[in-house]
Amino acid sequence: GAPGSRRPAPCVPVPHVPGPCLPKPAARAVGPDMDSLGFQAMDNNVPVSVAQGSDFGIRTYFDMFQKMEDTFKFCVECKKLPDALPDPKSLRRCKRCQNVYYCGVACQRANWPLHKKFCKKLKLVALDRLVEWLVFTGRARDASPAPRWGPDVKGWEDWFAMQGQLEEKLGAVLGGRYMTLLWANAGKPRPEEGELRESVKRLVTDFHSRPVTIGLGLRLFGIEPLAKPLTVHVVGASHVETLNTRATDYDELTRMFPGHQGMEVVMVGVDVVDGPIMRPPLAALGPRGRVYLSSYKGLYHDFWEGHVETQLAARPDLVVGFHPGFHACPDLLEGWLPTLLLLRDYCLPTLFTVYNEQELKASLQILAELETRVTGCAANPFASLRPEQVYSSPNKAPAYCSSYYIAFLGPAAAEAPRIGELEGDGGD
Numbered sequence: 001g002a003p004g005s006r007r008p009a010p011c012v013p014v015p016h017v018p019g020p021c022l023p024k025p026a027a028r029a030v031g032p033d034m035d036s037l038g039f040q041a042m043d044n045n046v047p048v049s050v051a052q053g054s055d056f057g058i059r060t061y062f063d064m065f066q067k068m069e070d071t072f073k074f075c076v077e078c079k080k081l082p083d084a085l086p087d088p089k090s091l092r093r094c095k096r097c098q099n100v101y102y103c104g105v106a107c108q109r110a111n112w113p114l115h116k117k118f119c120k121k122l123k124l125v126a127l128d129r130l131v132e133w134l135v136f137t138g139r140a141r142d143a144s145p146a147p148r149w150g151p152d153v154k155g156w157e158d159w160f161a162m163q164g165q166l167e168e169k170l171g172a173v174l175g176g177r178y179m180t181l182l183w184a185n186a187g188k189p190r191p192e193e194g195e196l197r198e199s200v201k202r203l204v205t206d207f208h209s210r211p212v213t214i215g216l217g218l219r220l221f222g223i224e225p226l227a228k229p230l231t232v233h234v235v236g237a238s239h240v241e242t243l244n245t246r247a248t249d250y251d252e253l254t255r256m257f258p259g260h261q262g263m264e265v266v267m268v269g270v271d272v273v274d275g276p277i278m279r280p281p282l283a284a285l286g287p288r289g290r291v292y293l294s295s296y297k298g299l300y301h302d303f304w305e306g307h308v309e310t311q312l313a314a315r316p317d318l319v320v321g322f323h324p325g326f327h328a329c330p331d332l333l334e335g336w337l338p339t340l341l342l343l344r345d346y347c348l349p350t351l352f353t354v355y356n357e358q359e360l361k362a363s364l365q366i367l368a369e370l371e372t373r374v375t376g377c378a379a380n381p382f383a384s385l386r387p388e389q390v391y392s393s394p395n396k397a398p399a400y401c402s403s404y405y406i407a408f409l410g411p412a413a414a415e416a417p418r419i420g421e422l423e424g425d426g427g428d
Contacts, residue, residue, distance in 0.1 A: 061185040065130070069187065076100045076115070076394055077107035094119065098188050099126035100394050114395045121398050124199070125389045130186050131199045132386075134178060135207065148258045155381040156205050159212075170197050206386040209402050210241065210322060211250040211291075213382055214265065215257065217318050217351035220376060220407050225253075225260035229285045231314040232263065235300045235321045235339060238271035242295060245277050250291045262286040266313065267295035268303050281313035301338040319343055321352040322402060327362035344372045347410035353380060353402035360404045367408060376407040 073091055074081050080103050082088035091101045092108070099122040100115065102108040147162045160166060173179065174196050183190035214232055218225060234241060250265050264286045267277065277293040286292040296303045307313035326336035343350050354360050360377060367374055380402050387398035
């Protein structure tokens with residue numbers, strides 16, 4: 001789960017089990033009840049496991065939160081797990097951040113000079129990890145009309161400013177009985193309302209960062225959604241992009257580009273999770289003015305040969321990879337090599353994201369060695385604002401999803417146009 005590889009799944013899903021602790025969902029004739037911020041209304045949508053019938057050993061919400069927390073229970077100083085201690089219950093949590101554990105006072109004192117540098121940030125990490133359960137079970141997704149983007153939306157501050165009745169929407173999430181249920185079972189004290197409000201906002205950016213980053217890629221390459229229907233391939237997609245994904249999750253692109261001719265976003269990867277978007281890519285044009293999600297479970301070069309070259313799927317106007325991680329080790333690079341060469345040789349406009357500057361430099365070096373023409377790289381104005389810790393070594397600066405982007409197009413030797421000089425037609 002370290003930022004150098006792939007981000008872990010958001011949280012442990014809630015098994016659908018009978019009993020007084022897990023109330024039954026109310027019957028609904030239509031789809032989920034959602035507000036205009038994109039949250040499913042927690043009072044009307046009781047979480048159900050993505051793997052119904054599986055036995056996670058969880059019978060109550062308290063059990064679920066304990067299972068979530070067990071992942072982080074080890075002494076950050078000596079690295080001992082509870083099983084290695086005479087008394088597994090002797091681990092004590094830092095009262096300030098509610099995140100890291102120590103097996104005793106000696107380890108806590110020894111670790112404090114390092115931990116104090118990150119304690120405040122790790123408090124946010126621990127809070128967001130719990131509050132994400134609300135978002136994950138309802139998932140921040142859009143169902144009702146929301147504001148269309150104006151020309152001055154340059155980052156999340158502008159994005160939140162254009163949301164109508166933002167405080168009322170956040171207040172409804174904070175005041176819902178599932179927020180109360182969360183803190184009654186989390187085993188941690190409920191934070192101040194202001195802290196919870198900011199946590200919800202960070203998690204909203206975490207969810208919307210992916211579709212908005214796709215929109216950023218379209219703008220960087222000068223690809224015009226109003227001119228023709230577009231196809232976007234998300235390469236290397238895994239459970240991070242597809243677990244519990246709904247067909248409406250990328251509708252923010254429609255608000256970004258009102259009046260577009262139709263977009264299809266195809267999730268391609270060996271770890272794509274089965275669900276509502278596990279449906280074949282479109283061979284014909286998608287619905288005008290809508291974003292259509294589809295997926296393919298497998299390697300990208302196999303998808304290209306079996307579907308794109310045979311015209312069972314459309315050639316992409318843009319390819320996006322969220323944290324491909326090919327810089328992390330030789331084995332990952334070897335696995336990515338056929339895809340990287342395909343993207344280069346077919347001159348496909350591509351946008352990859354990374355967690356930090358170190359990953360940015362390593363990835364740029366690899367692309368240079370592959371003689372790929374990098375057309376731009378910079379900090380992503382729509383990076384997730386949710387901090388994430390390095391699991392095995394929490395006392396490090398937190399990482400943020402999609403912090404930087406790399407745009408590349410074709411081989412370095414070719415006279416490929418620079419960003420801003422590209423034709424809107426990314427097809428033939």
